Amino acid sequence: MNDWIARIGGRLEDGARVVFDTPEPARRALEGPVMSPLVHLGILDVVGDGAERFLQGQTSAQLSLVDGEFAPLGCFCTPKGRVLANVQLWRVAPNHYRLLTHHELVASLAEHLAKFAPFYRVELTPRDDLALIGLFGHEAPAVAEALLDVEPPGAWRQVEREALQVVGHPGPVTRMLLCLPTADAEATWSRLAAQVTPVDSATWRLHDIQAGLVWLDASQRDSYLPQMINWEALGGISFKKGCYTGQEVVARAHFRGQVKKRLMRAQLEGEQLPEPGSAVLDAADKRLGEVLSAELDAYGQAEILAVMSTREPKEPLSVAGQKLKLLKLPYPLERLDPEQLAEKH
Incomplete structure (x- = not known):
C-alpha cells in the first residue's frame, strides 16, 4: 500500500x-x-x-x-x-x-x-x-x-x-x-x-x-x-x-x-513534543485539559492543539514541564454555517 x-x-x-x-x-x-x-x-x-x-x-x-x-x-x-x-x-x-x-x-x-x-x-x-x-x-x-x-x-x-x-x-x-x-x-x-x-x-x-x-x-x-x-x-x-x-x-x-471546553492553540517553551493525551496544567497543577496534537515549528519550538476548559486559568500553564503560551486561533469561536460557507465561493 x-x-x-x-x-x-x-x-x-x-x-x-x-x-x-x-x-x-x-x-x-x-x-x-x-x-x-x-x-x-x-x-x-x-x-x-x-x-x-x-x-x-x-x-x-x-x-x-x-x-x-x-x-x-x-x-x-x-x-x-x-x-x-x-x-x-x-x-x-x-x-x-x-x-x-x-x-x-x-x-x-x-x-x-x-x-x-x-x-x-x-x-x-x-x-x-x-x-x-x-x-x-x-x-x-x-x-x-x-x-x-x-x-x-x-x-x-x-x-x-x-x-x-x-x-x-x-x-x-x-x-x-x-x-x-x-x-x-x-x-x-x-x-x-x-x-x-x-x-x-x-x-x-x-x-x-x-x-x-x-x-x-x-x-x-x-x-x-x-x-x-x-x-x-x-x-x-x-x-x-x-x-x-x-x-x-x-x-x-x-x-x-x-x-465548557474548547480546542485551543498554544506554543511550548521547549523542543519536547508532548504525547497526545498529555495534561495541560495550571499554576496549581490542576488539569485544565489535554493535548490532541503537537509538532515542532520552523524555529524548533513545539506547537500544540489542546482541548481545554474555557474558564480563566491560573497562570503559568504548562505541559510536560514546559511553559505554555496560548496563541490566537485563525478563526473566531462562533458558529459558521456550512450553507453560508458554500455560498462564499
Missing part, C-alpha cells in the same frame, strides 16, 4: 509519519512549494443509490451541499453526541461519496456505519488503494496549474482531473490534498518533483495545528462533542438540517451554551 514511499526517497516511521532527508522542512514550507505523503489520513468510500440519504441521517454535514464542488467538514457521533470520527466529505460521482479521516478511524467508522448500510443499499469500502499527497506553499497554486493541469481549489473546495481529485484545506499557506490511485502516485510525485521539494509529513500536520484543525485518532474517539474541537467554527456542523445521530445533544449544547 505504501511501498511507493520508499521508492521516492521517504521513510515511514511509527506507521503514520513520513520523513525525508530535507534540511529544515518546516522552513521549506515558508520558502517555496513543498509536498509530502499523508499516510496519517485515510479514505472510506460510500457508494450506492441511497448514499446521500444514508449519510444525511448519520453525519453533521448537509449532504445537499456536497455537490462535486463544495467539500465540507462533517462528523459522525454517538447518540450522546460524542465524535466517533471527524471527516471531510466530497462527491466523486452521483451516489459516490468519499470520507477523509484519520487512518486509525477508517475501520471503526466503517464498522459503525455498517450497522445501518443494508437499509440504504450502500457499500462501505476502505480505500487502501488510494494515495494522499499534500501539496502546499505560496507557489503551490501555480504548480498545480502547470504540472497537474487543475485549477487550484480554495479551502473546502474540490476539483478533479481524470482519476486525480484535489481538495483545498485552510492554513498559513495554500494547501491542497491530492487523492489518486496508488498506482499513479510515484509518477505524479516524480512530475511534481521538478519544482516541488519533498518534506516530512510533520510539516503538513504543523500547518493543521496552525489552522486550528485537528483530526481525532483512535485514542480520542468517543471523547468530545463536536464543538469541543471547534467543528461548528470551521463549518463542520449544519444546524439547519434534519436529524442525524447525536443531533439533539449537539444542538442543545449549542443553543444552551453548554460547551
